[in-house]
Amino acid sequence: MKEKRDQNLEHIFRKCADGGARPSERVTAEARAALRARSAETVPAAAGAGGSAVSAGSAKRAKRRTIIILAAAACLLSLLVGLFLWRLQDGTLPGALLLADGTTYVSDEGLRQSTHEDTGAESPACLPWVDSDEIVCCREYTLAPRNGTDEPAAQAAETVLYRVEYRADGVSATVYIETENVYLLSLGDYKRLPEERCCGGVDFRLQTEKTQTYVYFETEKYKYNLQLETVQEEQVTAALTAIGQSL
Amino acid sequence: MKERERNTTEEALRLIAAGEEKGIDLLYECLGPAMLAAATAVLRDQFAAEDAVQESFLRVVRGIRSYRSGTNGRAWVLRIVRNAAIDKLPDGRTVCTDDFSYIAPAEDGEERATDRLLAESLLNALPPERRQLIYMKYFLDMTVRAIAAEIGKSKSFVQKEIARAEESMRKILEDRGQTDESGSY
Numbered sequence: 406m407k408e409k410r411d412q413n414l415e416h417i418f419r420k421c422a423d424g425g426a427r428p429s430e431r432v433t434a435e436a437r438a439a440l441r442a443r444s445a446e447t448v449p450a451a452a453g454a455g456g457s458a459v460s461a462g463s464a465k466r467a468k469r470r471t472i473i474i475l476a477a478a479a480c481l482l483s484l485l486v487g488l489f490l491w492r493l494q495d496g497t498l499p500g501a502l503l504l505a506d507g508t509t510y511v512s513d514e515g516l517r518q519s520t521h522e523d524t525g526a527e528s529p530a531c532l533p534w535v536d537s538d539e540i541v542c543c544r545e546y547t548l549a550p551r552n553g554t555d556e557p558a559a560q561a562a563e564t565v566l567y568r569v570e571y572r573a574d575g576v577s578a579t580v581y582i583e584t585e586n587v588y589l590l591s592l593g594d595y596k597r598l599p600e601e602r603c604c605g606g607v608d609f610r611l612q613t614e615k616t617q618t619y620v621y622f623e624t625e626k627y628k629y630n631l632q633l634e635t636v637q638e639e640q641v642t643a644a645l646t647a648i649g650q651s652l
Numbered sequence: 653m654k655e656r657e658r659n660t661t662e663e664a665l666r667l668i669a670a671g672e673e674k675g676i677d678l679l680y681e682c683l684g685p686a687m688l689a690a691a692t693a694v695l696r697d698q699f700a701a702e703d704a705v706q707e708s709f710l711r712v713v714r715g716i717r718s719y720r721s722g723t724n725g726r727a728w729v730l731r732i733v734r735n736a737a738i739d740k741l742p743d744g745r746t747v748c749t750d751d752f753s754y755i756a757p758a759e760d761g762e763e764r765a766t767d768r769l770l771a772e773s774l775l776n777a778l779p780p781e782r783r784q785l786i787y788m789k790y791f792l793d794m795t796v797r798a799i800a801a802e803i804g805k806s807k808s809f810v811q812k813e814i815a816r817a818e819e820s821m822r823k824i825l826e827d828r829g830q831t832d833e834s835g836s837y
Contacts (some may be wrong), residue, residue: 410789411818413825414774418790421771423657426698428688428705433676436709443713444671 517549534651541570577634595621595630605649661725694737704737727793782817
């Protein structure tokens with residue numbers, strides 16, 4: 406409700422208030438500058454649906470906020486994946502992690518032994534440089550069922566890892582063969598062996614330690630993690646040559 | 653005259669909201685003296701009051717989006733001025749009592765001086781509490797609700813006090829022969 410005012414009194418007081426001294430014009434300077442700065446920031450094309458202007462500053466802030474949120478989400482995701490992989494490798498968290506590109510990282514606990522054959526077992530096709538009569542022990546592994554269920558993982562039925570012990574040319578060896586897109590976390594050190602050597606068209610990475618020589622190489626379908634029970638250069642070279650010629 | 657001023661103030665605020673400097677010019681022309689008067693009444697110092705007015709123009713620009721178009725623009729602006737002036741009060745002066753007598757007179761004209769003398773005489777005839785209420789209502793254009801909130805009293809109390817003050821001022825004007833009917837004083 407409009408408040409009642411005495412017109413005569415209002416006239417007297419208003420005339421007095423509005424008829425007083427005028428401030429210096431400099432009092433508007435800062436306001437003008439602020440208005441100019443605000444106008445410069447306003448992007449006319451970015452007017453909202455209700456006609457309200459969206460300033461470039463707001464747009465920038467929103468963009469910056471989005472970038473920060475995305476970066477934070479990416480960092481968090483990396484951290485979680487890293488933590489998960491670390492726990493898998495550590496053995497704290499048994500199981501396998503299937504990434505979007507089809508790669509499966511698996512810990513020792515995420516594997517289940519599916520076959521176990523001893524001396525005279527048939528040499529798997531992925532091990533062409535070893536004859537059956539040279540095999541001491543051959544085991545195949547599949548992915549273990551998911552925790553708390555009997556339901557097998559996607560690749561449970563397939564062999565994802567071979568572990569073969571054999572003795573050829575007087576040298577005992579153990580080889581872990583990972584199938585395509587499967588990485589056993591405990592074999593990660595093989596992929597980082599320092600010495601590189603090419604033999605028979607195959608690129609090897611190797612390292613000698615005490616009485617053993619560790620070798621890593623890969624083909625299109627398999628990744629080989631080989632442990633030779635020798636450090637003699639001739640025997641190592643002979644083993645690598647045999648491998649290179651067979652592949 | 654009041655309606656014209658209201659429209660001008662409204663237009664000034666609309667222009668400022670649209671980012672046009674002309675709005676500041678218009679506001680300065682329309683409310684400049686009233687703004688300085690409101691600041692001076694609080695600060696009682698012409699130079700400090702100008703600083704407060706300067707700050708007020710800035711606050712108007714920054715806060716223009718909070719102004720609801722079509723409401724009382726004069727009251728909104730003068731409220732900003734008064735708050736800016738209160739913020740500039742020296743330490744220790746936490747209670748604000750606007751004092752109209754400190755308002756600087758215009759330098760031009762005998763008529764202006766007469767206006768001021770009449771307003772002063774009317775206000776000085778009132779007890780200080782009622783004088784403050786009249787100042788808030790007629791100089792600052794505050795509503796009864798806003799005044800009640802400002803002084804922490806009920807609306808009915810404020811209405812009664814203002815009515816009594818107006819009555820006594822009308823009596824003074826009648827005694828002087830300066831009535832509403834004459835249209836002048």
